Amino acid sequence: MPRLVASDVARTLRERIMSGDWADRRVPPERALAAELGVARNTVRRAMRLLSADGAITRHVGRGTFVVTAPPAGPDVDGTDDLAGTIARMEGASPADIMEIRLLLEPAAAAFAATDASIGDLAAVEAAHREAVAADDMPGFETWDAEFHHRIFACARNELLREFHALVRVLRNRAPWFDMKKRSFSETRRLAYCQEHGAILAALLDRDPEGARGAMHAHLKTVETNILRR
Amino acid sequence: MPRLVASDVARTLRERIMSGDWADRRVPPERALAAELGVARNTVRRAMRLLSADGAITRHVGRGTFVVTAPPAGPDVDGTDDLAGTIARMEGASPADIMEIRLLLEPAAAAFAATDASIGDLAAVEAAHREAVAADDMPGFETWDAEFHHRIFACARNELLREFHALVRVLRNRAPWFDMKKRSFSETRRLAYCQEHGAILAALLDRDPEGARGAMHAHLKTVETNILRR
DNA sequence: GCTAATTGGTTCACGATCGGCTCAGAAAGA
DNA sequence: TCTTTCTGAGCCGATCGTGAACCAATTAGC
Numbered sequence: 001m002p003r004l005v006a007s008d009v010a011r012t013l014r015e016r017i018m019s020g021d022w023a024d025r026r027v028p029p030e031r032a033l034a035a036e037l038g039v040a041r042n043t044v045r046r047a048m049r050l051l052s053a054d055g056a057i058t059r060h061v062g063r064g065t066f067v068v069t070a071p072p073a074g075p076d077v078d079g080t081d082d083l084a085g086t087i088a089r090m091e092g093a094s095p096a097d098i099m100e101i102r103l104l105l106e107p108a109a110a111a112f113a114a115t116d117a118s119i120g121d122l123a124a125v126e127a128a129h130r131e132a133v134a135a136d137d138m139p140g141f142e143t144w145d146a147e148f149h150h151r152i153f154a155c156a157r158n159e160l161l162r163e164f165h166a167l168v169r170v171l172r173n174r175a176p177w178f179d180m181k182k183r184s185f186s187e188t189r190r191l192a193y194c195q196e197h198g199a200i201l202a203a204l205l206d207r208d209p210e211g212a213r214g215a216m217h218a219h220l221k222t223v224e225t226n227i228l229r230r
Numbered sequence: 231m232p233r234l235v236a237s238d239v240a241r242t243l244r245e246r247i248m249s250g251d252w253a254d255r256r257v258p259p260e261r262a263l264a265a266e267l268g269v270a271r272n273t274v275r276r277a278m279r280l281l282s283a284d285g286a287i288t289r290h291v292g293r294g295t296f297v298v299t300a301p302p303a304g305p306d307v308d309g310t311d312d313l314a315g316t317i318a319r320m321e322g323a324s325p326a327d328i329m330e331i332r333l334l335l336e337p338a339a340a341a342f343a344a345t346d347a348s349i350g351d352l353a354a355v356e357a358a359h360r361e362a363v364a365a366d367d368m369p370g371f372e373t374w375d376a377e378f379h380h381r382i383f384a385c386a387r388n389e390l391l392r393e394f395h396a397l398v399r400v401l402r403n404r405a406p407w408f409d410m411k412k413r414s415f416s417e418t419r420r421l422a423y424c425q426e427h428g429a430i431l432a433a434l435l436d437r438d439p440e441g442a443r444g445a446m447h448a449h450l451k452t453v454e455t456n457i458l459r460r
Numbered sequence: 461g462c463t464a465a466t467t468g469g470t471t472c473a474c475g476a477t478c479g480g481c482t483c484a485g486a487a488a489g490a
Numbered sequence: 491t492c493t494t495t496c497t498g499a500g501c502c503g504a505t506c507g508t509g510a511a512c513c514a515a516t517t518a519g520c
């Protein structure tokens with residue numbers, strides 16, 4: 001097996017950057033790092049290239065390598081489209097509206113996932129399901145429940161759909177959602193959710209788009225009744 | 231029938247992927263697997279080919295074989311919202327992905343609109359329709375076409391849905407969409423669009439949710455064929 | 461100001477590893 | 491017998507890590 005040392009080196013360098021070593025922003029020279037890590041300079045150079053591609057460091061011939069502190073994110077100056085405003089208005093979305101959107105997006109995503117998902121994707125969904133079943137406290141279950149839903153979106157080959165759900169997920173973590181979830185949480189409901197998740201997962205593993213769509217729809221209907229007390 | 235060892239091997243490899251071995255995404259080299267399973271390398275290769283065709287693994291000469299997992303992108307488990315990242319990733323959405331989303335949202339919005347819209351809302355939709363019919367140049371029609379669709383969303387009583395469509399609308403004005411629309415524009419197509427818009431509007435005025443949903447779906451299918459050249 | 465040391469950038473050769481490919485022969489059904 | 495499948499072997503090309511040399515820009519010391 002090739003040893004893939006470069007990515008390991010990149011990881012340790014990242015950790016050092018994060019941990020605040022080199023707070024003066026100065027990174028030791030390649031040759032020194034190579035000696036210290038017991039690795040060839042070319043290998044260090046590859047790792048550096050990864051970091052540089054991420055924008056984590058800047059390099060100058062003759063001067064050295066430096067940690068980038070200023071966030072590379074230039075807030076879009078163009079401002080032509082009112083994206084920020086759109087997002088801001090989304091923040092005020094009501095739980096009922098959010099549920100309506102989820103009922104629109106998630107069954108479709110489940111159907112896509114049933115046809116598009118790779119084995120690895122499904123393994124990830126299954127792992128999230130197992131974690132959710134194992135979790136017995138409310139925050140733990142909440143995390144893995146969200147992860148379960150998100151990984152289903154990740155199966156679908158539509159990036160935009162994935163990002164839309166990321167947006168919904170953010171909204172779900174805002175008030176007044178979080179409080180409502182907390183109030184409506186109970187062990188019996190958690191078990192019911194796990195069972196419904198299991199049905200969804202089974203349909204995905206069967207590669208049954210309509211089954212997945214139906215199972216997801218049923219699950220969300222349950223959630224809706226619980227959350228909105230209908 | 232011959233022994234079909236290859237598919238057996240493929241099955242056991244699938245099981246190992248699902249069981250979470252190789253969680254680091256690295257699959258042992260063919261030669262190692264062949265030795266371990268007591269089978270020829272060519273047989274392992276056939277099995278690998280099956281998995282690769284499924285999209286379960288990716289393979290690179292000189293590097294090795296890796297399990298395909300859901301892209302780590304997306305809202306990380308660390309809980310940060312990363313709205314900016316979400317928006318940034320949306321910008322790169324492909325026309326095909328956007329069409330898929332539109333096909334998901336807009337028929338539903340039309341159905342909602344048929345039941346929820348006020349008289350004034352419908353008058354606004356009708357006005358946009360008339361303007362689109364009257365416009366004979368590409369930018370003018372484009373504007374009123376977008377406005378027509380947007381006003382239908384405005385009819386729905388779901389603010390979040392409205393904002394989601396605002397997002398889609400922003401993306402539609404980005405490259406490479408705009409170019410594709412421009413290329414696909416023609417007078418006959420404009421007339422076809424106007425006619426389909428008329429059908430949607432008629433269903434809305436009839437307060438016929440399913441009719442509106444169907445008309446919108448048919449319209450978007452037309453757009454899809456024109457834009458994506460299918 | 462000039463020189464030498466430092467530092468990143470580039471290139472090469474080498475060996476090891478790994479997937480891609482081909483071929484001849486054995487084995488097992490039809 | 492004929493076809494399909496598996497086996498075993500060999501060769502190719504790609505990637506990676508190593509080690510080394512040399513270049514170019516910058517800095518420090520004189």
